[in-house]
Amino acid sequence: MSSPDETPPTSTADTSRRRGRIIAVAVGLVAVAAVVLALVLTGRGDDSPGAGGSPEPSAGSSSASSTGGGTASAEPTDGPADELPAAGPDTPEAPPVAFDESPTVLTGVTARVKSVTAVDGDATLPGEVAGPAVLAELELTNDSGTAIDLSTTVVNLAYGADRIPANTFSTGTSSFVGSLDTGSSATASYVFAVPTDEQDVLRLTLDYAVDVPVVVFEGAAS
Template identity: 40%
Template structure:
Protein backbone atom coordinates (compact mmCIF):
# COMPACT_ATOMS: atom_id res chain seq x y z
CA UNK A 1 0.00 0.00 0.00
CA UNK A 2 1.36 3.48 -0.95
CA UNK A 3 2.40 5.90 1.73
CA UNK A 4 0.55 8.74 0.04
CA UNK A 5 -3.03 8.39 0.33
CA UNK A 6 -5.23 9.85 -2.36
CA UNK A 7 -7.17 12.85 -1.28
CA UNK A 8 -10.77 12.68 -1.94
CA UNK A 9 -11.93 15.07 -4.79
CA UNK A 10 -13.45 18.34 -3.83
CA UNK A 11 -17.05 18.56 -4.29
CA UNK A 12 -18.23 20.35 -7.52
CA UNK A 13 -20.02 23.11 -5.68
CA UNK A 14 -16.95 24.21 -3.80
CA UNK A 15 -14.89 24.51 -7.04
CA UNK A 16 -17.47 26.66 -8.77
CA UNK A 17 -17.67 28.96 -5.77
CA UNK A 18 -13.92 29.49 -5.84
CA UNK A 19 -13.97 30.35 -9.53
CA UNK A 20 -16.71 32.91 -9.07
CA UNK A 21 -14.77 34.51 -6.27
CA UNK A 22 -11.65 34.73 -8.43
CA UNK A 23 -13.60 36.29 -11.32
CA UNK A 24 -15.16 38.83 -8.99
CA UNK A 25 -11.79 39.79 -7.58
CA UNK A 26 -10.34 40.18 -11.08
CA UNK A 27 -13.27 42.37 -12.14
CA UNK A 28 -12.80 44.58 -9.10
CA UNK A 29 -9.11 44.96 -9.89
CA UNK A 30 -9.85 45.87 -13.51
CA UNK A 31 -12.51 48.40 -12.53
CA UNK A 32 -10.13 49.91 -9.98
CA UNK A 33 -7.37 50.26 -12.53
CA UNK A 34 -9.75 51.80 -15.06
CA UNK A 35 -11.07 54.26 -12.49
CA UNK A 36 -7.53 55.25 -11.50
CA UNK A 37 -6.64 55.83 -15.17
CA UNK A 38 -9.67 58.07 -15.71
CA UNK A 39 -8.85 60.12 -12.67
CA UNK A 40 -5.21 60.38 -13.82
CA UNK A 41 -6.26 61.63 -17.25
CA UNK A 42 -8.64 64.21 -15.80
CA UNK A 43 -5.93 65.48 -13.48
CA UNK A 44 -3.41 65.78 -16.31
CA UNK A 45 -5.95 67.52 -18.58
CA UNK A 46 -6.78 70.05 -15.90
CA UNK A 47 -3.12 70.76 -15.28
CA UNK A 48 -2.29 71.21 -18.96
CA UNK A 49 -5.31 73.30 -19.99
CA UNK A 50 -3.87 76.72 -18.84
CA UNK A 51 -0.73 76.14 -20.90
CA UNK A 52 -2.82 75.43 -23.99
CA UNK A 53 -4.80 78.60 -23.37
CA UNK A 54 -1.61 80.57 -23.15
CA UNK A 55 -0.32 79.19 -26.49
CA UNK A 56 -2.84 79.98 -29.26
CA UNK A 57 -2.61 77.95 -32.43
CA UNK A 58 -2.33 81.04 -34.66
CA UNK A 59 0.40 83.67 -34.13
CA UNK A 60 -0.66 87.09 -32.86
CA UNK A 61 -0.66 89.83 -35.54
CA UNK A 62 2.30 92.17 -35.53
CA UNK A 63 1.62 95.60 -33.98
CA UNK A 64 0.57 98.19 -36.59
CA UNK A 65 3.01 101.04 -37.12
CA UNK A 66 1.64 104.47 -38.03
CA UNK A 67 4.90 105.57 -39.61
CA UNK A 68 4.72 105.58 -43.40
CA UNK A 69 7.59 103.87 -45.23
CA UNK A 70 10.09 106.29 -46.66
CA UNK A 71 9.85 106.17 -50.47
CA UNK A 72 13.11 105.49 -52.19
CA UNK A 73 14.37 108.15 -54.58
CA UNK A 74 13.91 107.17 -58.25
CA UNK A 75 17.10 106.32 -60.07
CA UNK A 76 17.99 108.84 -62.76
CA UNK A 77 17.43 107.55 -66.24
CA UNK A 78 20.52 107.14 -68.33
CA UNK A 79 18.58 106.87 -71.57
CA UNK A 80 19.15 109.81 -73.87
CA UNK A 81 16.00 111.47 -75.25
CA UNK A 82 15.40 110.99 -78.91
CA UNK A 83 16.35 114.07 -80.93
CA UNK A 84 13.45 116.13 -82.12
CA UNK A 85 13.32 118.04 -85.33
CA UNK A 86 13.71 121.77 -84.82
CA UNK A 87 13.57 124.58 -87.27
CA UNK A 88 15.40 127.84 -86.88
CA UNK A 89 13.34 130.95 -87.55
CA UNK A 90 14.40 132.70 -90.69
CA UNK A 91 13.78 136.35 -91.39
CA UNK A 92 11.51 136.67 -94.38
CA UNK A 93 12.24 139.49 -96.76
CA UNK A 94 9.98 142.37 -95.97
CA UNK A 95 8.90 141.19 -92.50
CA UNK A 96 8.32 144.14 -90.19
CA UNK A 97 11.41 144.74 -88.06
CA UNK A 98 13.47 142.03 -89.81
CA UNK A 99 17.12 142.90 -90.35
CA UNK A 100 17.99 142.63 -94.07
CA UNK A 101 21.26 142.95 -95.99
CA UNK A 102 21.79 146.62 -96.74
CA UNK A 103 23.70 148.81 -99.09
CA UNK A 104 25.93 151.50 -97.68
CA UNK A 105 23.67 154.06 -95.92
CA UNK A 106 22.87 157.23 -97.84
CA UNK A 107 21.43 160.55 -96.68
CA UNK A 108 17.69 160.79 -96.15
CA UNK A 109 17.26 163.20 -99.04
CA UNK A 110 19.37 161.26 -101.57
CA UNK A 111 17.83 159.94 -104.78
CA UNK A 112 18.98 156.43 -105.63
CA UNK A 113 18.29 153.68 -108.16
CA UNK A 114 16.23 150.74 -107.02
CA UNK A 115 16.19 148.27 -109.93
CA UNK A 116 15.86 148.34 -113.72
CA UNK A 117 16.31 152.11 -113.79
CA UNK A 118 13.53 152.72 -111.23
CA UNK A 119 14.57 155.36 -108.67
CA UNK A 120 13.34 156.19 -105.18
CA UNK A 121 13.42 159.51 -103.32
CA UNK A 122 12.30 160.31 -99.76
CA UNK A 123 10.23 163.41 -99.12
CA UNK A 124 8.07 164.99 -96.43
CA UNK A 125 9.84 163.50 -93.43
CA UNK A 126 8.03 164.85 -90.33
CA UNK A 127 7.11 164.17 -86.71
CA UNK A 128 3.52 163.10 -86.01
CA UNK A 129 1.41 161.58 -83.27
CA UNK A 130 0.97 158.00 -84.38
CA UNK A 131 -2.52 156.51 -84.53
CA UNK A 132 -3.19 152.84 -83.84
CA UNK A 133 -6.01 151.04 -85.63
CA UNK A 134 -4.50 147.72 -86.73
CA UNK A 135 -3.72 144.55 -84.73
CA UNK A 136 -0.76 144.96 -82.37
CA UNK A 137 -0.36 148.68 -83.04
CA UNK A 138 0.37 151.10 -80.20
CA UNK A 139 -0.25 154.81 -80.63
CA UNK A 140 2.50 157.23 -79.69
CA UNK A 141 5.27 159.51 -80.97
CA UNK A 142 6.07 158.65 -84.58
CA UNK A 143 7.63 159.82 -87.80
CA UNK A 144 5.94 159.99 -91.20
CA UNK A 145 7.61 160.10 -94.59
CA UNK A 146 6.75 159.61 -98.27
CA UNK A 147 8.71 157.58 -100.80
CA UNK A 148 8.39 158.43 -104.51
CA UNK A 149 9.22 155.75 -107.06
CA UNK A 150 9.88 156.84 -110.66
CA UNK A 151 9.87 154.42 -113.58
CA UNK A 152 11.56 155.91 -116.67
CA UNK A 153 11.50 152.59 -118.54
CA UNK A 154 9.28 151.53 -121.43
CA UNK A 155 7.61 148.73 -119.39
CA UNK A 156 5.64 148.73 -116.18
CA UNK A 157 7.57 147.88 -113.04
CA UNK A 158 6.04 145.44 -110.55
CA UNK A 159 6.40 146.94 -107.09
CA UNK A 160 4.72 144.21 -105.03
CA UNK A 161 8.02 142.86 -103.60
CA UNK A 162 8.89 146.31 -102.17
CA UNK A 163 8.81 146.41 -98.36
CA UNK A 164 9.79 149.38 -96.17
CA UNK A 165 11.10 149.18 -92.59
CA UNK A 166 12.50 151.66 -90.08
CA UNK A 167 15.03 151.47 -87.22
CA UNK A 168 16.17 153.96 -84.61
CA UNK A 169 18.95 154.60 -82.06
CA UNK A 170 22.49 153.34 -81.86
CA UNK A 171 21.23 149.73 -81.54
CA UNK A 172 19.02 149.98 -84.64
CA UNK A 173 15.88 149.08 -82.70
CA UNK A 174 13.07 148.05 -85.07
CA UNK A 175 10.29 150.65 -85.28
CA UNK A 176 6.68 149.47 -85.37
CA UNK A 177 4.51 150.48 -88.33
CA UNK A 178 1.24 152.32 -87.71
CA UNK A 179 -1.91 152.80 -89.75
CA UNK A 180 -1.99 156.56 -89.39
CA UNK A 181 -2.25 159.34 -89.63
CA UNK A 182 -2.19 159.54 -93.42
CA UNK A 183 -0.49 156.21 -94.19
CA UNK A 184 -0.99 154.91 -97.75
CA UNK A 185 0.13 151.85 -99.71
CA UNK A 186 2.22 151.61 -102.86
CA UNK A 187 0.53 150.57 -106.10
CA UNK A 188 1.22 147.01 -107.22
CA UNK A 189 2.66 148.24 -110.50
CA UNK A 190 4.33 151.45 -111.62
CA UNK A 191 3.41 152.26 -115.24
CA UNK A 192 6.11 153.03 -117.79
CA UNK A 193 7.29 156.66 -117.82
CA UNK A 194 5.36 157.24 -114.62
CA UNK A 195 5.79 157.41 -110.85
CA UNK A 196 4.00 156.24 -107.73
CA UNK A 197 4.28 157.13 -104.07
CA UNK A 198 3.37 155.78 -100.65
CA UNK A 199 3.35 157.32 -97.16
CA UNK A 200 4.61 155.41 -94.12
CA UNK A 201 4.25 155.98 -90.35
CA UNK A 202 6.54 154.36 -87.75
CA UNK A 203 6.72 154.73 -83.97
CA UNK A 204 10.03 156.35 -83.00
CA UNK A 205 10.65 157.84 -79.51
CA UNK A 206 11.57 161.50 -79.68
CA UNK A 207 14.83 160.97 -77.78
CA UNK A 208 15.92 158.28 -80.27
CA UNK A 209 15.60 160.29 -83.48
CA UNK A 210 19.25 161.33 -83.63
CA UNK A 211 19.90 158.23 -85.77
CA UNK A 212 17.08 156.85 -87.91
CA UNK A 213 17.50 154.27 -90.69
CA UNK A 214 14.78 153.63 -93.31
CA UNK A 215 15.28 150.59 -95.51
CA UNK A 216 13.67 149.73 -98.86
CA UNK A 217 13.80 146.05 -99.73
CA UNK A 218 12.84 145.58 -103.37
CA UNK A 219 13.97 142.05 -104.25
CA UNK A 220 14.63 138.86 -102.28
CA UNK A 221 18.36 138.33 -101.83
CA UNK A 222 19.33 141.83 -102.98
CA UNK A 223 20.77 144.31 -100.44
CA UNK A 224 18.15 146.79 -99.27
CA UNK A 225 18.48 150.52 -99.82
CA UNK A 226 19.27 152.29 -96.52
CA UNK A 227 18.42 155.94 -95.90
CA UNK A 228 20.01 157.22 -92.70
CA UNK A 229 19.99 160.51 -90.84
CA UNK A 230 18.33 162.64 -88.18
CA UNK A 231 14.55 162.71 -87.98
CA UNK A 232 12.60 165.75 -86.77
CA UNK A 233 11.10 165.83 -83.27
Protein backbone atom coordinates in the same frame (compact mmCIF):
# COMPACT_ATOMS: atom_id res chain seq x y z
CA MET B 1 -36.44 13.16 -91.42
CA SER B 2 -37.14 16.85 -91.74
CA SER B 3 -39.76 18.46 -93.72
CA PRO B 4 -38.69 20.31 -96.94
CA ASP B 5 -40.26 23.58 -95.66
CA GLU B 6 -38.28 23.73 -92.47
CA THR B 7 -35.29 26.13 -92.28
CA PRO B 8 -32.18 24.39 -91.19
CA PRO B 9 -30.84 25.69 -87.91
CA THR B 10 -28.07 28.23 -88.10
CA SER B 11 -24.74 26.81 -87.32
CA THR B 12 -22.54 28.19 -84.57
CA ALA B 13 -19.79 29.02 -87.08
CA ASP B 14 -22.09 31.22 -89.18
CA THR B 15 -23.22 33.13 -86.09
CA SER B 16 -19.67 33.77 -85.03
CA ARG B 17 -18.74 35.09 -88.46
CA ARG B 18 -21.66 37.54 -88.44
CA ARG B 19 -20.79 38.81 -85.00
CA GLY B 20 -17.17 39.29 -86.09
CA ARG B 21 -18.20 41.38 -89.08
CA ILE B 22 -20.46 43.56 -86.91
CA ILE B 23 -17.72 44.10 -84.38
CA ALA B 24 -15.21 44.95 -87.13
CA VAL B 25 -17.57 47.52 -88.65
CA ALA B 26 -18.22 49.04 -85.23
CA VAL B 27 -14.51 49.28 -84.48
CA GLY B 28 -13.91 50.91 -87.87
CA LEU B 29 -16.61 53.50 -87.25
CA VAL B 30 -15.19 54.26 -83.83
CA ALA B 31 -11.72 54.65 -85.34
CA VAL B 32 -12.99 57.02 -88.06
CA ALA B 33 -14.87 59.07 -85.47
CA ALA B 34 -11.74 59.27 -83.34
CA VAL B 35 -9.69 60.49 -86.30
CA VAL B 36 -12.29 63.13 -87.20
CA LEU B 37 -12.50 64.30 -83.58
CA ALA B 38 -8.70 64.54 -83.39
CA LEU B 39 -8.57 66.63 -86.56
CA VAL B 40 -11.26 68.97 -85.26
CA LEU B 41 -9.52 69.41 -81.94
CA THR B 42 -6.18 69.99 -83.66
CA GLY B 43 -7.69 72.67 -85.92
CA ARG B 44 -9.20 74.45 -82.94
CA GLY B 45 -5.91 74.39 -81.13
CA ASP B 46 -4.10 75.98 -84.07
CA ASP B 47 -6.63 78.80 -84.21
CA SER B 48 -6.40 79.69 -80.52
CA PRO B 49 -3.95 82.50 -79.56
CA GLY B 50 -2.21 80.40 -76.93
CA ALA B 51 -1.58 77.27 -78.98
CA GLY B 52 1.46 77.00 -81.19
CA GLY B 53 2.52 80.67 -81.12
CA SER B 54 0.98 83.95 -82.18
CA PRO B 55 -1.58 84.05 -84.98
CA GLU B 56 -0.68 85.58 -88.29
CA PRO B 57 -1.83 89.24 -88.54
CA SER B 58 -4.70 89.88 -90.89
CA ALA B 59 -4.17 91.89 -94.06
CA GLY B 60 -5.99 94.91 -92.66
CA SER B 61 -4.18 95.03 -89.31
CA SER B 62 -1.15 97.17 -88.52
CA SER B 63 2.08 95.31 -87.85
CA ALA B 64 3.94 98.40 -86.67
CA SER B 65 1.70 99.69 -83.85
CA SER B 66 2.09 97.94 -80.50
CA THR B 67 1.11 100.58 -77.91
CA GLY B 68 -1.76 102.50 -79.42
CA GLY B 69 -4.96 101.79 -81.25
CA GLY B 70 -4.10 103.84 -84.35
CA THR B 71 -2.69 102.60 -87.61
CA ALA B 72 1.02 103.17 -88.10
CA SER B 73 2.18 104.79 -91.32
CA ALA B 74 3.78 102.58 -93.92
CA GLU B 75 6.90 104.71 -94.23
CA PRO B 76 8.50 107.21 -91.80
CA THR B 77 8.24 110.86 -92.71
CA ASP B 78 11.18 113.23 -92.84
CA GLY B 79 9.53 115.77 -90.54
CA PRO B 80 6.31 117.63 -89.77
CA ALA B 81 4.09 118.22 -92.76
CA ASP B 82 3.89 121.94 -91.99
CA GLU B 83 7.79 122.31 -91.59
CA LEU B 84 9.16 125.21 -93.69
CA PRO B 85 12.45 125.22 -95.64
CA ALA B 86 15.42 126.84 -93.94
CA ALA B 87 15.69 130.59 -94.58
CA GLY B 88 18.28 131.73 -97.05
CA PRO B 89 20.88 134.45 -96.51
CA ASP B 90 19.66 138.01 -95.95
CA THR B 91 19.36 140.27 -98.97
CA PRO B 92 22.52 142.40 -99.19
CA GLU B 93 22.27 146.12 -98.48
CA ALA B 94 23.51 148.96 -100.65
CA PRO B 95 25.75 151.59 -98.98
CA PRO B 96 23.66 154.05 -96.90
CA VAL B 97 22.77 157.41 -98.43
CA ALA B 98 21.29 160.61 -97.02
CA PHE B 99 17.59 161.38 -97.05
CA ASP B 100 18.09 163.95 -99.82
CA GLU B 101 19.68 161.52 -102.30
CA SER B 102 17.98 159.44 -105.01
CA PRO B 103 19.74 156.06 -105.25
CA THR B 104 19.08 153.46 -107.94
CA VAL B 105 16.90 150.54 -106.89
CA LEU B 106 17.43 148.61 -110.13
CA THR B 107 18.26 149.64 -113.69
CA GLY B 108 16.07 152.61 -114.63
CA VAL B 109 14.28 152.75 -111.24
CA THR B 110 15.21 155.25 -108.51
CA ALA B 111 13.98 155.90 -104.98
CA ARG B 112 13.62 159.18 -103.12
CA VAL B 113 12.62 160.18 -99.58
CA LYS B 114 10.15 163.02 -100.02
CA SER B 115 9.94 163.78 -96.29
CA VAL B 116 10.37 162.39 -92.78
CA THR B 117 8.43 164.41 -90.22
CA ALA B 118 7.52 164.03 -86.55
CA VAL B 119 3.85 163.20 -85.95
CA ASP B 120 1.59 161.68 -83.29
CA GLY B 121 0.70 158.05 -83.99
CA ASP B 122 -2.97 157.06 -83.64
CA ALA B 123 -3.75 153.64 -82.18
CA THR B 124 -6.66 152.03 -84.02
CA LEU B 125 -5.82 148.33 -84.11
CA PRO B 126 -5.29 145.89 -81.21
CA GLY B 127 -1.69 146.04 -80.01
CA GLU B 128 -1.07 149.59 -81.22
CA VAL B 129 -0.13 152.21 -78.64
CA ALA B 130 -0.64 155.87 -79.45
CA GLY B 131 2.42 158.04 -79.10
CA PRO B 132 5.24 159.89 -80.83
CA ALA B 133 5.97 158.76 -84.37
CA VAL B 134 7.48 159.78 -87.69
CA LEU B 135 5.77 159.92 -91.07
CA ALA B 136 8.04 158.83 -93.92
CA GLU B 137 6.98 159.50 -97.52
CA LEU B 138 8.90 157.73 -100.29
CA GLU B 139 8.72 157.92 -104.05
CA LEU B 140 9.72 155.42 -106.74
CA THR B 141 10.28 156.59 -110.31
CA ASN B 142 10.33 154.13 -113.20
CA ASP B 143 12.32 155.04 -116.32
CA SER B 144 13.28 151.45 -117.17
CA GLY B 145 11.21 151.25 -120.36
CA THR B 146 8.83 148.62 -118.95
CA ALA B 147 6.32 148.35 -116.13
CA ILE B 148 7.56 147.04 -112.77
CA ASP B 149 5.80 145.20 -109.96
CA LEU B 150 5.63 147.03 -106.62
CA SER B 151 3.80 144.34 -104.62
CA THR B 152 6.98 142.91 -103.10
CA THR B 153 8.34 146.26 -101.88
CA VAL B 154 8.84 146.42 -98.10
CA VAL B 155 9.76 149.59 -96.19
CA ASN B 156 11.06 149.48 -92.61
CA LEU B 157 12.57 151.91 -90.14
CA ALA B 158 14.98 151.52 -87.24
CA TYR B 159 16.03 154.19 -84.76
CA GLY B 160 18.85 154.93 -82.34
CA ALA B 161 22.43 153.72 -82.21
CA ASP B 162 21.15 150.18 -81.56
CA ARG B 163 18.92 150.26 -84.66
CA ILE B 164 15.74 149.33 -82.79
CA PRO B 165 13.01 148.22 -85.24
CA ALA B 166 10.03 150.58 -85.23
CA ASN B 167 6.43 149.38 -85.23
CA THR B 168 4.12 150.62 -87.96
CA PHE B 169 0.83 152.39 -87.31
CA SER B 170 -2.03 151.36 -89.56
CA THR B 171 -3.49 154.87 -89.61
CA GLY B 172 -1.56 157.02 -92.06
CA THR B 173 0.31 154.10 -93.67
CA SER B 174 -0.24 153.43 -97.35
CA SER B 175 2.23 150.95 -98.88
CA PHE B 176 3.46 150.54 -102.45
CA VAL B 177 1.00 148.35 -104.36
CA GLY B 178 0.24 147.17 -107.89
CA SER B 179 2.53 147.97 -110.79
CA LEU B 180 4.29 151.11 -111.97
CA ASP B 181 4.33 151.98 -115.67
CA THR B 182 7.47 153.27 -117.28
CA GLY B 183 7.73 157.07 -117.19
CA SER B 184 5.65 157.21 -114.00
CA SER B 185 6.21 157.67 -110.27
CA ALA B 186 4.47 156.16 -107.22
CA THR B 187 4.37 157.46 -103.65
CA ALA B 188 3.85 155.57 -100.39
CA SER B 189 3.53 156.73 -96.77
CA TYR B 190 4.53 154.95 -93.56
CA VAL B 191 3.94 155.99 -89.95
CA PHE B 192 6.47 154.48 -87.53
CA ALA B 193 6.38 154.62 -83.74
CA VAL B 194 9.62 156.37 -82.66
CA PRO B 195 10.33 158.01 -79.29
CA THR B 196 10.81 161.74 -79.56
CA ASP B 197 14.40 161.63 -78.25
CA GLU B 198 15.36 159.00 -80.87
CA GLN B 199 14.06 160.74 -83.99
CA ASP B 200 17.42 162.26 -84.89
CA VAL B 201 19.04 158.88 -85.71
CA LEU B 202 16.84 157.11 -88.23
CA ARG B 203 17.58 154.33 -90.69
CA LEU B 204 14.98 153.85 -93.42
CA THR B 205 15.22 150.77 -95.67
CA LEU B 206 13.47 149.97 -98.95
CA ASP B 207 13.55 146.28 -99.90
CA TYR B 208 12.27 145.92 -103.46
CA ALA B 209 12.83 142.18 -104.00
CA VAL B 210 14.94 139.31 -102.65
CA ASP B 211 17.41 139.49 -105.54
CA VAL B 212 17.82 143.29 -105.41
CA PRO B 213 20.08 145.02 -102.81
CA VAL B 214 18.19 146.87 -100.08
CA VAL B 215 18.27 150.66 -100.43
CA VAL B 216 19.28 152.33 -97.13
CA PHE B 217 18.59 155.95 -96.16
CA GLU B 218 19.96 157.55 -93.00
CA GLY B 219 19.03 160.90 -91.45
CA ALA B 220 16.85 162.70 -88.94
CA ALA B 221 13.17 163.67 -88.79
CA SER B 222 12.28 167.29 -89.40
